[in-house]
Amino acid sequence: MTEDSETSLCQLNIQKVCPLSSCRCGTMSDKRQRARVQGSWAKPLPRPAGQTALAPNNHQSKHVNPGPASWGSGPQTTSQTFEFHQPIKPVRDVPTEKVIELRLLPGFLPPEQADWMFSKLLAELPWSQKTNYKHGESYQEPRLTCWYGELPYTYSHSTMAANTQWHPLLLTLREAVEQMTECSFNSLLCNLYRDGHDSISWHSDNEASLGAKPTIASLSLGDTRVFSLRKQPPPEENGDYTYMEQIRVPLSHGTLLLMLGATQDDWQHQVAKEYHDRGPRINLTFRNIYPEPEAHRPGTKLQFTANRP
Template identity: 75%
Template sequence: MSDKRQRARVQGSWAKQVPKHSGAAGPKVAVPNNHQPKDANTASGSWGFGSQQTSKNFEFHQPSKPIREVPQEKVIEKTGDYEISHGPSGVSRLRLLSGFLPPEEADWMFSKLLAELPWSQKTNYRQGEAYEEPRLTCWYGELPYTYAHSTMAANTQWHPLLLTLRLAVEQASGCSFNSLLCNLYRDGHDSIGWHSDDEASLGSKPVIASLSLGDTRVFSLRKQPPPEDNGDYTYVERIRVPLTHGTLLLMEGATQDDWQHQVAKEYHDRGPRINLTFRTIYPEPEGHRPGTKIRFTSKQP
C-alpha cells in the first residue's frame, strides 16, 4: 500500500512540473503577445504589407441611363378583339377568329387549293441582289402588286373556291377586298421575314384578312421602335399568335404603320400551310414609282 502511494506522489509531482526558462537549450514555448494587432490588414512584420489603412466606405452612384428591361412576349390564342397599341399613328387592332372554318371544310379546301392553284417561286431583290423567296405564291386581282422591287401581274381568273372564301371573309370582317396574295409554306424551312404591308397601293390604314389552312405556324409581331432608339428592336413589344387550321386573323387600324410581322422558320417537322391574305389594292398615282411606301390621303372604305 505504501508503494502505491509513493508512486502516486512521484507521478503527481512529474505532472505538476513547469518547465524552467533558463539559458540552457531546450524546447521553446510560444507565448501569446496580447499587444499584437488582431486585424491582419493592419499588422506589420512577416506579411510584408506594412501598415495598411482601412478602405473608404462604398458609395452608390445612380446610373446615368435608366436600366431597361426587355418586355415579355405576349401570346394571343383565344378568339377576340385586341387593341395591341395606341399611337403614334392611331389604334392598332387584331381580330382573331379561331375555327372560322369547320375542320372538315378546312380539310378539303386545303387539299383542293394545294393541288389546283398556280403556285410559283417569286424572285425578289435586296440591296440590288436577287434571291428566291423561301415559299411559293400566287396573286389574284385586277391590278398588279409590287413589293420588294418585284411585281406580280394582274390576274382576274379567280379560282371559284377563292371567290367563295372572299365572300365569307368579307361578311365576317365587314370589309370589301379586291385582291388576294396566296402563300404556300411547304414545310418549316419556308418563311417570310419581318415586314409591314404598307405599300402605297394598299392605301392608308389597310385591313389585311389572313386565312390559314394546314399545319399551325406562329405569326409574330413586333412594334416599331421610337425614333430615339435608331432602329433598335431590342426593347420593343412583341406578340405571338399561333395560327391554326381554319383560323382567320384581321389586322386593322394602324397595325401596318406601327408594327411589323413575320412567319419565322421552324426547324422541326412541319407540314404544308396555305395562307390567304385578302386586301384592297388602289391604282398608284401617276408618275409614282411602283412599290414604294407612301400614304394616300384617302381612307379605305
C-alpha cells in the same frame, strides 16, 4: 600566452584559411551563423550607426507630398475638384396616338370543310417561286405564291402581274370573309409554306398601292405556324427592336386573323423558320389594292411619300 599573442595567432589562422586580404569570409560567416540560429526568418543586420538611408530614386518627384494610403499605386497627386451639372434631357416629341386592332377568329372554317379546301387549293392554284431583290442582289423567296387582282402588286422591287381569273373556291372564300368582317376586298395574295423551312421575314404591308391604314384578312389552312408581331421603335431608338413589344399568335387550321387600323403603320409581322417537322400551310391574305400614286415608284412604302411636295 598573452592576450596580444592570442590575437596575432587568430589573425595568422585567418590568413592561412583565406589568403585573400579583401575576402568576405567574415560577412559570409555572419550570414551562415544567422541562418543557423534564425532559419529562413533571419533579418538583415542592423544598420551601423551614422549610416544614412539610400538615396531616393531619381525618377521619383522630390516635390510629391506623401498622402494617406489609397487603393492606387505610386505617388498620389492632389485631388481635382469637380462641379456637378444636372444632365440635360434630350427633347422628345410626344408620339401621336395610333389605334391598332387585331381580331382572331379560330374555327372560322369547320375542320372537315377546311381539310377539303386545303387539298383543293394545294393542288389547283398556280403556285410559283417569286424572285425578290435586296441590296441590289436577287434571291428566291423561301415560299411559293400566286396573286389575284385587277391590278399588279409590287413589293421588294418585284412585281406580280394582274390576274383576274379567280379560282371559284377563292371567290367563295372571299364572300364568306367579307360577310364575317363586314369589309370588302378586291385582291388576294396566296402564300404556300411547304414545310418548317419556308418563311417570310419581318415586314409591314404598307406599300402605297394598299392605301392608308389597310385592312387585311388572313385565312390559314393546313399545319399550325406561329405568326409574330413586333412594335416599330421610336426614331430615337435608331431601328433597335431589342426592347420593343412582341406578340406571338399560333395560327391553326381554319383560323381567320383580321388586321385593321394602324397595325401596318406601327407594327411588323413575320412567319419565322421552324427547325422541326411542319406540314404544308396555305395563307390567304385578302386585301384592297389601288393604282399607284402619280409620280410614285411602284412598291415604295406609303410613309416615304408623305413628305413629298
